[in-house]
Amino acid sequence: MTRLLLVEDEERLVTSLVDGLRTAQIDVTAVGTGREGLELAKSGDFDVMVLDIGLPDQEGFTVLRKLRATGSDLPVIILTARTSAEDVVRGLERGADDYMPKPFSFAELLARIRLRERRIGAADPATAVIEAGRCVLDPMTRTLEVNGEQVSLSNREFQLAHLLMSHAGQTVTRAEALEHVWGSASRDNVLDVYIRYLRSRMGASAIKTIRGEGYQFLG
Amino acid sequence: MGTRRTAPRAIAWEATEGVDIAGVSTLSSRTSALRRTSVRARVLGYLIALSAVAVAVSGVVAYGLELRSIDQDIAGDLTLRAQSFLKLAQEGDPSTRLPYTDARALLYAGVSQVIASPTESAVGHANGVALFVPKYPERLPLEEDKAFLLAAEAHPTDQIVVRSVRTEEALYHYVSVPIFDGNNNLLGTFTVAADRGALVSNLNRTFALYLLAGAVALVLTGAVAWVTVGRLLKPITLLDETARDISESDLSRRIPIVGHDDLARLSHTVNAMLDRLENAFATQRQLLDDAGHELRTPLAVMRTNLELLEPRDSEQVASTQYLLLDEVAMMSRLVDDLVILAKADRPEFVQHEVLDLGEFTDAAFSRARALGDREWTLDSRGEGKFEGDGQRLTQAWMQLVANAVKFSEPGSPVAVGSSLGDGRVRLWVKDAGRGIPPDEHARVIERFHRLNPDVEGAGLGLPIVAAITSAHEGHLELESAPGVGSLFTMVLPMRGSAR
Numbered sequence: 001m002t003r004l005l006l007v008e009d010e011e012r013l014v015t016s017l018v019d020g021l022r023t024a025q026i027d028v029t030a031v032g033t034g035r036e037g038l039e040l041a042k043s044g045d046f047d048v049m050v051l052d053i054g055l056p057d058q059e060g061f062t063v064l065r066k067l068r069a070t071g072s073d074l075p076v077i078i079l080t081a082r083t084s085a086e087d088v089v090r091g092l093e094r095g096a097d098d099y100m101p102k103p104f105s106f107a108e109l110l111a112r113i114r115l116r117e118r119r120i121g122a123a124d125p126a127t128a129v130i131e132a133g134r135c136v137l138d139p140m141t142r143t144l145e146v147n148g149e150q151v152s153l154s155n156r157e158f159q160l161a162h163l164l165m166s167h168a169g170q171t172v173t174r175a176e177a178l179e180h181v182w183g184s185a186s187r188d189n190v191l192d193v194y195i196r197y198l199r200s201r202m203g204a205s206a207i208k209t210i211r212g213e214g215y216q217f218l219g
Numbered sequence: 220m221g222t223r224r225t226a227p228r229a230i231a232w233e234a235t236e237g238v239d240i241a242g243v244s245t246l247s248s249r250t251s252a253l254r255r256t257s258v259r260a261r262v263l264g265y266l267i268a269l270s271a272v273a274v275a276v277s278g279v280v281a282y283g284l285e286l287r288s289i290d291q292d293i294a295g296d297l298t299l300r301a302q303s304f305l306k307l308a309q310e311g312d313p314s315t316r317l318p319y320t321d322a323r324a325l326l327y328a329g330v331s332q333v334i335a336s337p338t339e340s341a342v343g344h345a346n347g348v349a350l351f352v353p354k355y356p357e358r359l360p361l362e363e364d365k366a367f368l369l370a371a372e373a374h375p376t377d378q379i380v381v382r383s384v385r386t387e388e389a390l391y392h393y394v395s396v397p398i399f400d401g402n403n404n405l406l407g408t409f410t411v412a413a414d415r416g417a418l419v420s421n422l423n424r425t426f427a428l429y430l431l432a433g434a435v436a437l438v439l440t441g442a443v444a445w446v447t448v449g450r451l452l453k454p455i456t457l458l459d460e461t462a463r464d465i466s467e468s469d470l471s472r473r474i475p476i477v478g479h480d481d482l483a484r485l486s487h488t489v490n491a492m493l494d495r496l497e498n499a500f501a502t503q504r505q506l507l508d509d510a511g512h513e514l515r516t517p518l519a520v521m522r523t524n525l526e527l528l529e530p531r532d533s534e535q536v537a538s539t540q541y542l543l544l545d546e547v548a549m550m551s552r553l554v555d556d557l558v559i560l561a562k563a564d565r566p567e568f569v570q571h572e573v574l575d576l577g578e579f580t581d582a583a584f585s586r587a588r589a590l591g592d593r594e595w596t597l598d599s600r601g602e603g604k605f606e607g608d609g610q611r612l613t614q615a616w617m618q619l620v621a622n623a624v625k626f627s628e629p630g631s632p633v634a635v636g637s638s639l640g641d642g643r644v645r646l647w648v649k650d651a652g653r654g655i656p657p658d659e660h661a662r663v664i665e666r667f668h669r670l671n672p673d674v675e676g677a678g679l680g681l682p683i684v685a686a687i688t689s690a691h692e693g694h695l696e697l698e699s700a701p702g703v704g705s706l707f708t709m710v711l712p713m714r715g716s717a718r
Contacts, residue, residue, distance in 0.1 A: 012520045012542070020527040054512070081515035103518035106526040156529050193531050 002117045003045060006030040007037030007063065008052040008079065017050075017106075022183060023155040024110050025139075025162075034058040041067050041074055048116045050100075050109070053080035053091070061094055068095040075116035079104070114140070132168040133219015135202055137161055144201065151201045156181050160194050164207060164217040173214035262448045267441050274433040278426065285422050293339075293392045293413045294381045300341065300411040301379045301394040304329040308398070322398045322406035327351050329409045335359065338417045344368045345407040359414050364388045371395040371410040383415070390416040454482045458489065470497040503561075509666050510557050517546045517553075556679040560666070563686035569608035576601040576644060579609065580637040583616050583646075587635050590617075591624040598636030598649065605644045605713045607691055612646070612709075615687040618680045619648040619707045627652030627704070643693075644711045651704040660697050684709070 004021060008014050009032045018028045029046070031037050034055040041049055041063075049067075053060035064076055077098040078091045088099050098112050130137045136145040142158045144151045153161060159181045164172055178184065178191055195215060199207055208216045307329055311318035319325035326343030330351040333341035335358030342361040343351040347369040349362030361367060366386040374382065375397035383392045393412035400406055454477060461474045470493060474486045524539050562568050580600045588595045616635075623633045627650045634649040655663060662668050664685040667678040681695075684707070688695045693711035 010516050010520065012546070013516065013523065016520060016523040016527060020523060023527070081512040081519075102515040103522040106523045154529050154531075155527060156532070187532075187534070190532055190534070197531060 002026045002047050002113070004028050004113065005037065005040055005046040005049040007032075007034065007041075007049065007055065007060070009033070009054070009056050010052070017109075019183075020106050020155065021110070021113075023159050023181065025159075026110075026113065032056070034060065034063040038063050038066055042070055042072065044072070044074075046074060048113055049074050049076045050113070051076055051078055051096075053078060053082060053087070061090060064091070064094045064096060077109070077112055077116065130162070130165045132165045132217060133206070135161075135165060135206065135219060137165050146202055157194060157197060160191075161198055164198075164215060168217045168219060171210050171214050171216045175214075177214065259445070259448050259452055263441060263444050266444045267437055270437055270440050271433075274437065278429055278433065281429075282422070282426055285426075286419065289415070289418050289422065290392075293415060293418070296339065297381055297392065297394040297411050297413060298379055300333060301396055301409075303332065304396055304409050304411075305379075307332070308396075322400070323350065325398060326407050326409055333411060337414075338421075339411070339413040341409065341411040342368065343407060343409050344372070345405070347372065350407060359412065359417075361391075361410070361412055367391055367393075367412070368410075371412070372397070372405070372408050375399075375405060375408070389414045454486070458482075458486060462489065465493065470500055506557070506561060506666070510553075513553055513667055514550060517550050521546050553679070556683060559683055560679065560686055563683075563690055569611055569687070569690045571606045572609060573604050574607055574609050574612075576603050576605055576637055576639055579612075580635070580646075583613060583620075583637075584635050586613070586617060587620040587633075587648075590620055592629045593624060593627065594630060594632040596632060596634045598634040598647070599638050601637040601639040601644065603639040603713075605639065605711070607644070607711060608687075611687045611690070612711075615684040615709060616646055616648070618684050619709075622680055622707070623648050623650035623652060623705070626650065639713065642713050644713055645708050646711070647706060647708040649704065649706040654701040654703050654705055655697070655699040656701050660699065663697070664695065 002025070004026050006014060006017060006021075006028050008017070008030065011032070014030045014032070018030055021028045029040065031040060032055075034057050037049075037051065037055075040046070051060045051063060055063070060078060060080070064078070067074065067076070075097045076095065077100060078096045079100050079102065080087060080091070081102040091099050097116055100109055100112065128139070130139075134147050137143075137158075138145075139158070139162065142153055142155075144153055144158075144161060160177060163177060163180050174188070174191060178187060181194075182190065195207060195209075206218060208218050210216055307313075308319065308325055310316075312328065319328065323343075327350075330341050330343045330353055333353045335341065335353035335355040337357050338359055340355075340359035340361050341353055342349050344362070347365050349368060352358065352362045364386055367384060367388070370384045370386070371393055372395070374380075374395070377397075379394055379396075381392055381394055383390065385391075391412045392415050393410055396409040398406045398408065458474055461472065465472050473490045473493060476483050476486045476490070521543050524542060528539050529535050577600055580597070584595070584597050620633070620635065627633065631651045633651075634647075636645075636647050636649070638645045664681045665678075666682045685695050688709045688711065691711045693709060696708040696710055697705065698708075699705035
């Protein structure tokens with residue numbers, strides 16, 4: 001799982017980003033100040049950093065400069081509401097790897113994070129194409145192919161499909177699925193809605209209900 | 220010199236108009252070029268007309284004087300000749316001191332002593348026939364003009380009188396001295412005469428030359444003036460070009476100032492205007508930039524949430540809707556505040572009316588109490604009338620109260636008060652909240668500056684209060700220390716001037 005450090009002070013944005021990135025198999029640690037961000041970034045526990053420029057204690061540019069001064073080559077994607085060419089150049093000159101002006105597209109941010117994490121080398125199992133029975137799942141494009149027919153999936157649909165297909169033939173419990181896709185077991189009824197949707201795409205027989213336990217992907 | 224000195228003033232006048240045209244509207248360059256050329260042509264026209272009048276007046280006066288002096292010269296000359304002839308007649312031959320006995324001998328001697336010229340001569344004659352003429356070959360040929368000789372003999376008188384006669388040959392001025400015998404018989408006449416016509420035509424030739432020289436001088440003056448006026452107008456061309464360049468490209472350029480004349484002053488004025496323009500544009504751009512920055516964050520929140528929204532998850536749909544409506548409400552507030560700030564520079568921002576400070580304070584205090592659970596006190600209630608925009612001032616005052624509530628604990632004391640004195644109105648709010656560190660005092664009224672990002676708000680509250688107070692030509696005072704609390708005071712002039 002990709003470990004991402006998010007340095008952003010706007011709490012409402014952090015909430016939605018953490019939620020969205022988690023569904024994309026990215027483990028997010030979020031902090032609201034440049035000082036905390038720099039400390040964590042220096043620890044070397046992260047694969048990629050998403051850094052806001054307008055932080056309350058210091059500018060993101062400063063954090064970036066200090067980080068690069070320590071010799072760290074942690075990929076950094078800058079997030080900012082300032083969109084002038086001057087700001088972009090400033091960011092890139094100080095060692096940013098990428099630049100995302102607000103309001104950015106979440107899908108684009110995700111794609112850029114994927115690009116950075118691939119650049120660091122390790123082939124992530126989360127991005128490998130899974131083939132099971134009549135279904136082919138491509139995590140990069142989030143598309144499902146059933147008998148050669150393409151189906152677009154939402155984040156959570158993809159996550160659920162990914163979980164079931166990567167455990168093809170095994171039983172995935174309801175609790176596991178809820179925890180993995182929604183982050184909590186409390187949304188019990190939602191799971192049924194999503195299973196029903198996937199069955200309508202893959203065929204009713206593709207996912208078998210194991211009564212009292214969970215689901216099993218048959219293909 | 221007189222025209223030279225007034226010329227730049229006229230030019231400066233034109234320049235002011237020209238710059239207005241170039242700076243404010245975008246009239247075509249041809250129009251302003253036409254205007255500039257016409258200034259040059261006009262100055263030149265005035266100059267040449269004036270010079271021509273000067274040349275003509277001095278010419279006419281000189282001609283008149285010259286003509287008078289010709290007549291006087293002729294009269295003087297002729298009289299002198301006639302007198303010396305009379306002297307000869309009375310005193311006799313200068314060498315022998317013997318009187319002339321013969322009229323012919325007297326005439327001969329008289330004519331001989333006359334120095335003749337092509338315009339003046341003498342003649343001794345009788346019965347229309349010339350007897351003696353001076354021996355100068357270049358003499359005025361009086362002897363050939365019989366009509367003249369007869370005319371000269373026609374009015375014999377013993378006094379020296381300058382007469383004039385026009386014959387077919389010329390216009391003569393002459394003096395005739397008749398010689399009589401004892402029986403009053405005319406023996407002969409001594410006549411000196413000048414050809415006035417010839418003298419006048421000599422003068423005319425001279426004046427023709429004068430006119431030619433005058434015309435050449437006028438042409439030369441015109442040429443020099445054309446170049447000089449062009450050179451004088453050149454800074455205006457430069458001003459015009461620079462001003463046009465500036466309005467087309469960036470506002471940071473300034474007109475180079477050369478010298479200390481009125482054109483330099485004009486350049487100064489234009490540069491000062493550009494300073495103000497650039498400042499206004501920069502402020503506006505900054506406001507837009509800030510606004511864009513502040514609106515992008517809620518937009519990013521909205522976009523991310525919408526992108527991640529799972530339409531099949533009704534619970535998420537509901538919570539996202541709630542969240543986005545909240546964002547929209549926040550953005551609306553932000554837009555309202557920005558509009559207030561953008562309008563704050565305009566004259567109609569405050570509508571002055573006469574307010575009763577006591578009633579105004581009571582109303583504000585009762586509104587303040589509704590804003591939160593605090594230990595509310597009315598510090599002081601000023602008495603008297605003052606001028607101000609009641610709505611805007613209430614808005615500013617309530618903003619200060621809202622800040623006091625926002626940054627203090629429930630149940631803590633918040634005091635509101637007003638006073639009147641020294642021609643000033645003071646409206647204040649005092650809290651016992653977290654306070655502001657001294658190094659932040661100046662920055663709190665900056666747009667979007669927030670001491671604590673966790674507290675809701677875009678950081679436009681105090682800038683709005685400051686904008687409202689300064690629109691009333693007052694100012695905002697702040698006393699604050701961390702942990703002690705803050706005292707914000709709006710200090711306004713009692714009589715709002717008609718801004």
